[in-house]
Amino acid sequence: MDLSFFLFLSSGLFLGWSLGASDASNIFGTAVGTKMVKFRTAAVISSFFIIIGAVYAGSGASQTLGHLGSINTLPGAFMSALAAALTIYWMVELSMPISTSQAIVGAIIGWNFFAGKPTDISILSQIVGTWIFCPVLSGVISVLLYLSVRNIVRKSHIHIIRQDCYTRIGLIIAGAFGAYALGANNIANVMGVFVEANPLREIRLGSGFHLSGTQVLFLIGGIAISVGVSTYSQKVMDTVGHGVMKMSPLMAWVVVVSQSVVLFLFASQGLQQFLLSHDLPALPLVPVSSSQAVIGAVMGIGIAKGGHELNWNLIGKIAVGWITTPIIAALICYVSLFFLQNVFGQVVYQ
């Protein structure tokens, strides 16, 4: 393995960094913004559990992306990740609710087109279906959770001070679960395109500790996400806490748990195997957007409160994003691969 690997991996690391900077706010944004949890606590918990989730549960969603397109050279993987990152940057500029998953899927399709490889339509439709299903499922979970929590709070007669204490503990536990689910589900976006061309070897420490080459790759990606959380997410968390979504800490807890459950459902191989072994319908393991899951959950609470707070403009933006994000990423990836191959003389596919 030479140093060029890390050069090519840099686009994935950048993607991971930006994911950490933006998506950690979905987990701890309101808690930090409303001063329920200190930023340092949030950053440490997020970083730790994102890495754990990425290393130990990240392979499921990553395999699905691999079935969509196996990018088999490092320069190809580099450009796919960079195209996704550029698309995200552009979508942020347009104030669209970004989805790293949609950008990376678009980039993989762009690579498939350039390399002349077929795109598995059944896998693609499964992934696209999941994108639409994700905010809807998150909304349904948040409605059920919101109504249950509201009932419990109203009937239990807990003192406001004690409720505050329980909410803080709940936010920290939900945040840890959310970070684990984010790492497990979204590491595929960051490192998925590098799996096929991964030259990293397994690590063994004694007889108990063992990481496969892919897990080492995911560990590096997880660290990149964690660096994003620690270095750049505070500003985003403050914005989420104060501006974009005005929520009480208890509502924030409902939103975090809803999106975490959704991300976990679309990432857990154990759960999928359990459901399949009991002849139950299992969800596909697909990287989904935590931002859109959050928006779905907030909308769910809006519906549960009477539907007065529904922001149809935002729903429209999400729907537009389902189509535009992958198309833009695919186009950028296709054009960039052309330059990388013909101007810089890199082998972008085999």
Add this chain to the structure above:
Amino acid sequence: MFHLNVSIFSRTKSLENKIDLFHDKLLDGAMSFKKAVKIFLNEQRSEEYRKLSKQIKQIEHDADNLRRDIENRLYSQNLIPDLRANVLQLVENLDRVINKFDEVVYSFFIEQPEIPLEYHGRINELCDQVAECAENMAKASRAFFRDLSSVRDYSQKVYFIEHETDLSSGNLRRAIFESDMPLANKLQLSSFINQIADIADIAEDFIDELLIFTIKRDI
């Protein structure tokens, strides 16, 4: 970890107790006020009245200390950040009522107004209404902290009693100004009645705010 949890919950419990105690002070203040005015009407500035006046002063003093402690803990321990400003406002307004009880009782002690016997019954009735208003205000406020569904019930009682208080104080002032008393006495009595009725008005304003905060607190 266990120690940390125990420490957090014991601090929480201690603050809960202080908030409860603060509400108890308002209830004590209301009952003592009612009793003090009755004694003043019967015995004027007697030893018992002096004792009750001192007792109310002590209640007011204790309530002030509790208020400061609650405010201090809410900020220093960074508790209920989303509702802290609202809770502080509620505590301040509850304290205003306790202060007002003390102020009125002390004014009776200092000024010793001459109140003709024919008005004693109506003044007692007005004081009972004001005290009941303050009691329901305290219950509504206590419910805000524990049982949101009851806030509305107590609030409705405050609104009803405040309206009754307005009628009673209006009728009483009219009767005083239609009497043959010297103008100075009329003005003095009218001022006392206004001061007493003001307590119910403060309670009404408090409930207006409380109902808004209740909507905000409901998840």
